[in-house]
Amino acid sequence: MTATDQGVEDERIERVAAAHAALAEAQDRAYWLDRWNLDLNALMRRRGADEFRAALRVARGVARAAIHAKRRARALPERLRSAAPTEDTNGPPGASASSDATFSRSMPAAPPRSSPVTDLLCDRLSAADLEEVERSLSGSPAPLVEGTDLRRLHLNLGVHHGVPAVLERTGLTQAMPPEDVHAMGRGPYASGGSLYYGDLVADGLSGAGFELAPGMRALDFGCSSGRVVRVLAAAHPEIQWHGCDPIPNAVEWAQAHLPGVAFSLSPEAPPLAYEDASFDAVYAISIWSHFDAPAALAWLNEMHRILRPGGALLLSTHGYQTIAHDRRTDRRQSAQLEEVRAALFDSGFWFLGEFGPQGDHGVANPEWGTAFLTPEWLLSRTSGKWAMTAFAPGRVEDNQDMYVLERR
Numbered sequence: 001m002t003a004t005d006q007g008v009e010d011e012r013i014e015r016v017a018a019a020h021a022a023l024a025e026a027q028d029r030a031y032w033l034d035r036w037n038l039d040l041n042a043l044m045r046r047r048g049a050d051e052f053r054a055a056l057r058v059a060r061g062v063a064r065a066a067i068h069a070k071r072r073a074r075a076l077p078e079r080l081r082s083a084a085p086t087e088d089t090n091g092p093p094g095a096s097a098s099s100d101a102t103f104s105r106s107m108p109a110a111p112p113r114s115s116p117v118t119d120l121l122c123d124r125l126s127a128a129d130l131e132e133v134e135r136s137l138s139g140s141p142a143p144l145v146e147g148t149d150l151r152r153l154h155l156n157l158g159v160h161h162g163v164p165a166v167l168e169r170t171g172l173t174q175a176m177p178p179e180d181v182h183a184m185g186r187g188p189y190a191s192g193g194s195l196y197y198g199d200l201v202a203d204g205l206s207g208a209g210f211e212l213a214p215g216m217r218a219l220d221f222g223c224s225s226g227r228v229v230r231v232l233a234a235a236h237p238e239i240q241w242h243g244c245d246p247i248p249n250a251v252e253w254a255q256a257h258l259p260g261v262a263f264s265l266s267p268e269a270p271p272l273a274y275e276d277a278s279f280d281a282v283y284a285i286s287i288w289s290h291f292d293a294p295a296a297l298a299w300l301n302e303m304h305r306i307l308r309p310g311g312a313l314l315l316s317t318h319g320y321q322t323i324a325h326d327r328r329t330d331r332r333q334s335a336q337l338e339e340v341r342a343a344l345f346d347s348g349f350w351f352l353g354e355f356g357p358q359g360d361h362g363v364a365n366p367e368w369g370t371a372f373l374t375p376e377w378l379l380s381r382t383s384g385k386w387a388m389t390a391f392a393p394g395r396v397e398d399n400q401d402m403y404v405l406e407r408r
Contacts, residue, residue, distance in 0.1 A: 105324040109394025110402075113207055115149070117198035117235045121170045122151045129165035130154060136161040152195040159192035171234035175257040177225045182250040182361045184227050198231035200396065201283045201314060208390035208404035210312040214238035216280040221303070222287040226254040226261060233260045242279070244272060247361050268365050269295070270302035278306045283314040288371065289400060290360075292351045295367035297381060304385055307407040313386070318372040319401040320344065321394035340372050348377030378403065 125133075133154045158166030159174055166172065172192035177183040185194055202212060212218070216239045220229040223243030233241045237260060244266035245251050254263045266272055282303055288296055303313050323341055326332040332340075343350035353369035360368060375391055382388070382405060390404035 105321060107321075107393060109321060109398040110392035112200060112203045112395065114203050115151075115195075115199040116202040116206065117231060118149070118151050118155065118195050120235045121155055121172070121195075124169040125165060129163075129169065132165055133158040133161075133163050136163050153189070155195060156189050156191050160188040171237060171260075172231070173234075173258070177250070177253050177257075180249070181225055181253045182247045183225045190227065193231035193234075194227045195231055197228040197285060198235065200402070201228065201232065201285075202235070204314050204390065204392070204395070204402055204404055205281060205283075205312055208312065208314075208406075210281060210404070210406075212236050212239060212281075216240065217242065217278060218281040218283070219244065219274075219279050219306070221266075221282050221284040223250075223254070223263065225250040226258045226263065228283075228285060229261050230254075230258050233258075242274075246363055250361075268363060268368070270298055272302060272306060274306045276305055277308040277311075279311060280308060281312045281314070282307060285316055285396070286400060288315045288373070289318045290368050291371055292353070292367040292369065293349055293371075295365075296371065296373075300382065300386075304407055309407055311407045312389070313405045313407065314402065315405070316396045316400040316402050317378075318370070318399075319374060319393065321401055322372060322399050325394070325399040344372060344374050348374040348380075375401075375403075384408070 137157055155166065155170065155172065159170075159172045162174060167174070170192075174191060176186065176191065183190075205212065218232075218239055218241055220226070220232075220241070220243040223229050223245045224247065226243055229241050229243045233239075241261045243251075243254065243261055243263045245263075246266050246268050248265055251263050251265045254261070264273060288299075291299060300313075307313060320341075323337050323344075327334065327337055340350045350372040351369060353366055355364070355369060357364060359365070375388075379388060385408055386405040387408060388403060389406050390402070392402040394400070395402035
């Protein structure tokens with residue numbers, strides 16, 4: 001690959017990463033609009049809406065200028081920035097917890113290589129089908145921010161508006177869990193399921209050498225009401241898809257509304273009700289990010305039992321990249337993030353049972369809270385039973401790290 005080709009590829013990867021982050025942010029906004037029962041289109045038709053939109057455009061222009069200025073500053077030669085204080089944020093803790101530099105990361109998040117599920121579903125639609133989707137979008141929510149993956153947008157909103165071609169050709173369905181059922185996404189941009197996470201799983205497995213193929217058996221461990229596995233099942237109906245979760249109403253809803261996937265209620269501690277070597281692949285999105293160390297190891301042993309030799313376990317966790325993410329988004333206080341960073345440097349693991357007696361949507365287990373871990377911690381406890389075939393820091397929404405382990 002020439003230097004020019006490498007530059008083009010790097011630019012493409014950066015744009016894809018920006019699109020994924022923009023879509024995740026927009027989906028989060030749509031979720032809260034739905035929770036608050038706000039009709040954005042109706043609001044935009046009220047008196048003063050034009051002036052409000054104009055003000056938003058000005059604000060967006062200012063924000064973009066600030067972002068470009070920040071990027072230019074980052075690109076300055078190192079000799080011009082050498083006078084600024086620096087810190088190795090992965091080294092021993094000790095800097096002031098109030099300093100933003102304490103939680104900065106010089107390592108960028110590792111973006112997905114591709115979007116195989118979105119590609120597969122979009123390939124089933126003709127140009128005429130896409131035009132039909134476009135015609136249906138006149139009453140859609142406000143456009144997403146620049147950089148959004150428009151193919152995912154077309155699929156999600158095509159499902160939301162019930163465009164026949166999208167529903168018939170892709171296998172995606174309009175079923176949406178009601179408010180009293182646990183779900184990780186709601187609203188128009190979540191219609192049909194999470195294409196982002198479907199792509200994340202398929203791309204992560206493929207990048208580690210595990211291609212999805214007909215006849216395989218795969219499990220969504222911690223599936224909630226099925227927002228990820230429903231998309232994968234639509235894209236790959238030739239695979240036997242399973243999902244399990246300890247939240248009863250989520251599993252019951254999925255069993256009743258998402259055909260093509262075998263859902264089951266799982267216990268809060270091993271074992272699962274599956275035979276040894278039942279699966280070729282298991283994935284778990286933001287599950288090991290909640291286990292205390294004993295539970296994390298017990299469930300790794302259970303995954304080893306239910307996977308065939310050579311099978312793959314894809315999981316995501318909080319790590320160093322999450323510290324930077326949470327500081328940037330003010331999700332956690334600086335003092336607590338410094339505590340996490342110190343624990344990761346010292347032992348590679350941090351846990352806090354922060355859900356209280358009420359639990360997390362009914363899961364009131366002392367070993368279920370919030371956990372951070374390092375690759376070293378995971379490697380030291382999986383050696384001999386697992387081979388780590390992929391590690392992507394910050395792969396999940398520029399936040400959680402993604403691992404793929406091969407069962408030995």
